[in-house]
Each structure stands twice: as C-alpha cells, then as structure tokens.
Amino acid sequence: MIGRRSFLITTLMAFGFAFLYIPILSMIVYSFNESRLVTVWAGFSTKWYVELVQNEQILNAAKLSLQIAAINATGAVILGTLAGLALSRFRRFKGRTLMTGMTTAPLVMPEVITGLSLLLLFVAMEQVFGWPAGRGMTTITIAHMTFSMAYVTVVIQSRLSSLDESLEEAAMDLGAKPAKVFLLITLPIIFPAILAGWLLAFTLSWDDLVITSFVSGPGSSTLPLVIFSKVRLGVSPDINALATIMVTIVAIGIVSAGLYMQRQERRRERDIQAALAANQ
Amino acid sequence: MSTVPRSQARRQPPVFLAELMAWIRAFGPYRWASGRLKDWGVTGRTLVIGTPYLWLVLFFLVPFIIVLKISVSDIRLGMPPYEPLLHWVEHQVVTLKINLGNYAFLFEDPLYRNAYLNSIWMAATSTFFCLLIGYPMAYGIARTSPSWRNLLLMMVMLPFWTSFLLRVYAWIGILKNNGLINNTLMALGVIDDPIVMLQTDFAVYMGIVYSYLPFMVLPLYANLEKMDLTLLEAAADLGCRPMKAFVTITLPLSIPGIVAGSMLVFIPAVGEFVIPALLGGPDSLMIGRVLWEEFFHNRDWPVASAVAIAMLVLLVGPIMILQYNQGRQAGAHR
Numbered sequence: 001m002i003g004r005r006s007f008l009i010t011t012l013m014a015f016g017f018a019f020l021y022i023p024i025l026s027m028i029v030y031s032f033n034e035s036r037l038v039t040v041w042a043g044f045s046t047k048w049y050v051e052l053v054q055n056e057q058i059l060n061a062a063k064l065s066l067q068i069a070a071i072n073a074t075g076a077v078i079l080g081t082l083a084g085l086a087l088s089r090f091r092r093f094k095g096r097t098l099m100t101g102m103t104t105a106p107l108v109m110p111e112v113i114t115g116l117s118l119l120l121l122f123v124a125m126e127q128v129f130g131w132p133a134g135r136g137m138t139t140i141t142i143a144h145m146t147f148s149m150a151y152v153t154v155v156i157q158s159r160l161s162s163l164d165e166s167l168e169e170a171a172m173d174l175g176a177k178p179a180k181v182f183l184l185i186t187l188p189i190i191f192p193a194i195l196a197g198w199l200l201a202f203t204l205s206w207d208d209l210v211i212t213s214f215v216s217g218p219g220s221s222t223l224p225l226v227i228f229s230k231v232r233l234g235v236s237p238d239i240n241a242l243a244t245i246m247v248t249i250v251a252i253g254i255v256s257a258g259l260y261m262q263r264q265e266r267r268r269e270r271d272i273q274a275a276l277a278a279n280q
Numbered sequence: 281m282s283t284v285p286r287s288q289a290r291r292q293p294p295v296f297l298a299e300l301m302a303w304i305r306a307f308g309p310y311r312w313a314s315g316r317l318k319d320w321g322v323t324g325r326t327l328v329i330g331t332p333y334l335w336l337v338l339f340f341l342v343p344f345i346i347v348l349k350i351s352v353s354d355i356r357l358g359m360p361p362y363e364p365l366l367h368w369v370e371h372q373v374v375t376l377k378i379n380l381g382n383y384a385f386l387f388e389d390p391l392y393r394n395a396y397l398n399s400i401w402m403a404a405t406s407t408f409f410c411l412l413i414g415y416p417m418a419y420g421i422a423r424t425s426p427s428w429r430n431l432l433l434m435m436v437m438l439p440f441w442t443s444f445l446l447r448v449y450a451w452i453g454i455l456k457n458n459g460l461i462n463n464t465l466m467a468l469g470v471i472d473d474p475i476v477m478l479q480t481d482f483a484v485y486m487g488i489v490y491s492y493l494p495f496m497v498l499p500l501y502a503n504l505e506k507m508d509l510t511l512l513e514a515a516a517d518l519g520c521r522p523m524k525a526f527v528t529i530t531l532p533l534s535i536p537g538i539v540a541g542s543m544l545v546f547i548p549a550v551g552e553f554v555i556p557a558l559l560g561g562p563d564s565l566m567i568g569r570v571l572w573e574e575f576f577h578n579r580d581w582p583v584a585s586a587v588a589i590a591m592l593v594l595l596v597g598p599i600m601i602l603q604y605n606q607g608r609q610a611g612a613h614r
Contacts, residue, residue: 006522009420009423010420012413012420013416013417013420013421015413016413016416016417016493016497017417017432017435019413019490019493020435020436020439020490020493020494021439022454023447023450023454023490024439024447024450026453026454026460027453030453037458079332079335082328082329082332083332083333085328086328086329086332086333090325090328090329093329099332099336100603100607101603102336102337102340103336104599104602104606105340108543108544108547108548108595108598108602110547110548110550110551110552110553110591111568112551112568112588112591113347113551113588113592116575116584116585116588117344117346118343120346120581120585121339121343121346124346142339143339145335146335146336146339146340149336178324178325179324180301183300183301184297184298187297203441206443207443207444207445209444209445210553210554213576214575224443227443227445227449228445231449231452231558232557232558239449243442243446243449246443247438247442250438250441250442251438253441254434254438258431258434261430262430
C-alpha cells in the first residue's frame, strides 16, 4: 500500500509529461508539412529536409558548432575532472570555499551576465596582452569551457563521493603513488561519469546562444546564432526539420545510454550474487 | 561459480594504462618537466587543485571585477567604448575617476526599475508554477516501480538535452494567432476569433515554466527517491490518513529538494533573454533583455555593466541559499 501511486498523482504526472512533449511532437509533425504556412496541414512532404541539407549557411554553422563543441567538451572534461578530484579528495585546502562557489555559480548564473563579463575580459586582455586578437572560435571555446566545466565538476564530484574510497586506499597501502592510483583505479571506475560529462559539455556548447552572441566575432556564426536570426523573422519550416533531426539524435543517444546503464546494473547484480554464492 | 571468472576477467585493471604510464615516465620532456616542478615545490596535489582554480579565477572571477570597474566608468565613442578609470597625470600622480551616474540612471529611469521588478515577479511566478507541475511528476516517478522509473526519468531528461532555443521556438508555432491552440479551438467552435497569446506575458510564463521544468523535477526526484518509506508506514499504522501523512511527513522532508529546484529555476529565469525576446511582446520587459539591448543596440557598455551588477546583487541571496542547501545535503550524505 505505502509508496504506491494514487490515481490523482498518475493523472497529474501524465499532464506534466504531455506538457513536456506536445511542443516537441508538434515540431516533428509540422516538419513533414507540405505548406510553408507551418501550422496549416497540406499533406506529407520531406521537402524541408531537402531544403535544409542544401542550406550552406546552416551546414557551415553546424560544422563550426561541432568543432567548438568537441574541443570544449574535451577541455571541460579535463578541467572538470581535476576540479571534482580536488573538491572530493582534498578535504582541506586554501580557498576551498571560493572554489566550491566558483564551480556552483556558473550553473545558475544568468547567461547575459556571464557573456557580458567574459566579453569585457577578452577586450581588456586584448588591450593589455594583445591576445586574443579579435573574437571568434578561440574566445567562444574558452567561454564555453568556463561554464560547461562547472557541470562536469558536479557530475564527477557526485560520482567520486559515492565511490568506495577503500579501493584507492588499498592501492596506496600497497605502495602505488597517487597518480598511478588515479590512472589504474579511479579513472576506469569513473569513466562512465567522464563520458556523461563529456556529452553534457558537448550539448551545452552546441546549444548555447546567449554567451556565444557576446563573445563571437564576424565570421564565427555558430548554429544557434543562425537559428536565432532565422527564428526572429518568424516561423520557418526548415527549422522544424532541423529540430526533428536533433531530437531524434538525442533520443537515440539517451535510450542507448539508458539501455547500457540497465545492462551494467544487471551485470553488477549478477556479479554480486555470484560472488556471494562463491563465498558460501 | 563458473560464471564468476569471466565477468571478473573483464574487470581486470586495464593493462594498457600501466604501459602508457611507463611510456610517459620514460619520455624525456616529461622527466625534465616533472624534475623542474619538483624543484619549485609543485606537487601533483598543487596541480590538481591549481589548474581548475586558476582557470576559474581568470575566466569567472576576474571578469566580474572588470564588469564592476566598467560599470563606474564613462561612456565614450570608440573601441572599447568606455573611459579608463585611472588617469596618469604627468606620469606621476594617478587620479581615480569614478562615475556612479550609471547606477543613478538605473534608479531614476522607470524603464529599468520596472524591468527589474517585473523580472523578479515573473521569475517567482514561473518558479511557483514549475513547482506546482513538477512536484507531482517527481513524486510520481519516485513512487513508480524501478523498471518504469528509468524510462520516466529518461523522458524528463530528453527535453533537457534538446536545444533550448528550439524548444522555445516550438511555442511560437503553438501560441501564435493561427497556431496549434487557436486552430484547434476554432475548429471545435469554442472561439470565433483567435486569442492573442504570442507576444504577451502569458507566452513568456509558458516559455519559462516549460523550459525550466526539468530543473525542478530532477532535484525533487533525487530528494523524494531517498525518502525512508517506513516513516509513512509507521504513520499509516498509527491511523494517519495519506493526505495528512503527505503534509506532515513527505512535504517537510522534501524541503531541501524544493529549495534546490526553486533556486535552479528562479536564478537563471531572472536574467532570461531568449524567452522574452522570442515569445514576449515589446512591453514584456525583463532585465536580461534590457541588458542585451543596452549592449547590442545602444552600445552603452557602462550601463549594460551596471545592469549586470544590479542583477548580480539581486541574485547573491538566492545563490547563497542554493550553496548552503547543497552543502547541507552533501553533508547529510556522509
């Protein structure tokens, strides 16, 4: 009895999920609409997809976004893993509170503030050091790394704090140096979290509009910048097609990650049971 | 027993990592660099802490100081469009020129005051509606059987991983005059003329609640899932009705989740730009949009900086609450 869902809760939950999915489904349906008038149904058509893959501007922007997202994700994972390690394995160091604050604040900081402040920093740096000269891919990547590393830190930190430290201690007792312990024990165990962090950082960068608007320069239009300028002029059907493609990729990714995790879980349970059986 | 060795074999420490390490050790430049670092007293610990620390100080903390500095300087024509604060007079005396006019301007001009208050109000209202829709969802997911739970969680995560911009854009197609809602209502004969929804505050509320709902559901779920159900059993055994048990046990225990979710929605919503820009009308003023206009259209960097600082002052409180709340939750884990 206790802990079961009531009818009321189920209804409210269904309402919530409908609210989450109706906009996404409407984009998918309208992407196959023949009519340019988006919301008036005029028959099934895939012409907006054809138009989309022929649009040079969108393709170039997507290519640039992919590059930035990949570089950003790799850098953010390195910085975020180090920060997560520092916060969960070194309990006491000077400025720990400041570091905790600096890794939490970017998660919630309104993007206009982060964007403006980074732009002003880049302008000031250019004045003083002459670097970065102008704004473009480099400044966008640095800006993205700064906010996405905070997300990676959270992921890594929560994984590390739920990790059994006795494994690392045992290796240390047997004479392994900290770097070796990290590479041979910690890294393989937290690898799924690192992968998740990489994907999260990639997505954040791929999606970002506001911060990118501040720190981008001429000739560095990422995909969200192009979408925004198109959408501002009104609804356009090829954006629906683009949205459908992106939703499909994310859905495939999430479902396969979910299946993989479920399999891991089952294997772990089987291993534990087998180990228990072996001990008896 | 025969199944054990196979799965254990897969769990062997990856040997290639050990080989890689040995190879790196033998690498000349690595040995030189590690030797120098040792001479300077730099340990692995320093590197692990120092690298992300330096990065965050340089690209997160220092920029705020620059924003603060520019918010008290004068506007000028040229690039960068602001006057330096320090003036060198005859290469010896430094004079400091601080201009608080930008802040005075923010207080006096009703446009800014209204935008400021309106943002707080809209973010708070949206947070409330997120909680109203998100709580039953999180509660329901936490009380579902584990196999279904993962699927439902995935369904909450999916919009979170999909482009924010495109999800806001989807609402244009739904809310506009010949959009999904109006077309449906008119086809059903409920209304004769379309209801104007796009470019109103209503559209902005919808956009914010929709976009930030996953940020409310996920921390609430994390909290509700950990709850000790025996407490509810004990309450039921003692004759407590489910509704009362919810109000006296579940709800108070879920306060950390409510606080975390609400702050994760409220703080970014205050400075939201994309949603009011795409869904709101010309008079749905939000502070993030004002900052954007000051910066990109008026090119007034000092006033834009002052707006940013004013927004930051407003958000320091909520950010501290979030920090404290997270710290307490992390403490409860140990």
